[in-house]
Amino acid sequence: MIELTGYIDVPEGRREAIAAALPFHIALTRAETGCLRFDVTPDPDVKGRYNVNERFDDRASFEAHQDRVRASEWGEISAGIPRDYTIRDIPDSEK
Numbered sequence: 001m002i003e004l005t006g007y008i009d010v011p012e013g014r015r016e017a018i019a020a021a022l023p024f025h026i027a028l029t030r031a032e033t034g035c036l037r038f039d040v041t042p043d044p045d046v047k048g049r050y051n052v053n054e055r056f057d058d059r060a061s062f063e064a065h066q067d068r069v070r071a072s073e074w075g076e077i078s079a080g081i082p083r084d085y086t087i088r089d090i091p092d093s094e095k
Contacts, residue, residue, distance in 0.1 A: 037054060
């Protein structure tokens with residue numbers, strides 16, 4: 001399994017567009033083959049920050065997701081917004 005955790009900090013002038021596009025992005029991602037979890041939630045302490053937690057079956061599913069996102073409306077709307085993500089392989093002992 002592959003896990004991505006971290007956050008995206010949305011600048012004030014882009015928050016409305018991101019909030020409007022996010023539900024569709026979440027729905028598309030959750031429907032992808034290999035998606036086990038995809039949560040993007042507002043941070044209760046940092047205005048404009050969304051916490052991100054993703055899990056995919058394997059590296060191939062995760063990479064397919066990344067490719068889809070780059071070519072999607074979400075990819076265009078969120079381009080250039082600062083992100084701080086950690087991506088890791090989950091060992092069998094943690095599954």
